[in-house]
Amino acid sequence: QVQLVESGGGLVQPGGSLRLSCVASGFSVRNVAIGWFRQVPGKERKGISCIDTDSYTYYADSVKGRFTISRDNKENTVYLHMTNVRPDDAAVYYCATECNPRGYSDPIRWEVGPWDYEYWGPGTQVTVSS
Numbered sequence: 001q002v003q004l005v006e007s008g009g010g011l012v013q014p015g016g017s018l019r020l021s022c023v024a025s026g027f028s029v030r031n032v033a034i035g036w037f038r039q040v041p042g043k044e045r046k047g048i049s050c051i052d053t054d055s056y057t058y059y060a061d062s063v064k065g066r067f068t069i070s071r072d073n074k075e076n077t078v079y080l081h082m083t084n085v086r087p088d089d090a091a092v093y094y095c096a097t098e099c100n101p102r103g104y105s106d107p108i109r110w111e112v113g114p115w116d117y118e119y120w121g122p123g124t125q126v127t128v129s130s
Helices: 108-112
Strands: 003-007 010-012 018-025 034-039 046-051 057-059 067-072 077-082 091-097 124-128
Touching: 003 091, 018 034, 018 091, 018 124, 034 077, 046 067, 046 108, 057 067, 077 091
Parallel strands: 010 124
Antiparallel strands: 003 018, 018 077, 034 046, 034 091, 046 057, 067 077, 091 124
């Protein structure tokens, strides 16, 4: 049974750091591209980062230089390390199987979807406040 479960969200101060985890079961993360997405209430979900099977990584401009995506094949987990967190990073963060910014003529278009990825985690809330 394929399952994704995010964790690591919580309250973080502006300028702080947080590491989100996306634990996979039922498949190996080394064989599947994994994407991170986030959604603010009342707004569309946005793709923010992707790691592909060849270790290609993609970052939306809004998180580039501050967030790092990585994969631990032994733990079957994909991480999103968030640093220099800003108030506009507050959102529910989701991971999903598959992400394909390279499949678009302009990878930025991947960020807004739509996507037909089959498996999503339930999400983890990140709150940014001092």
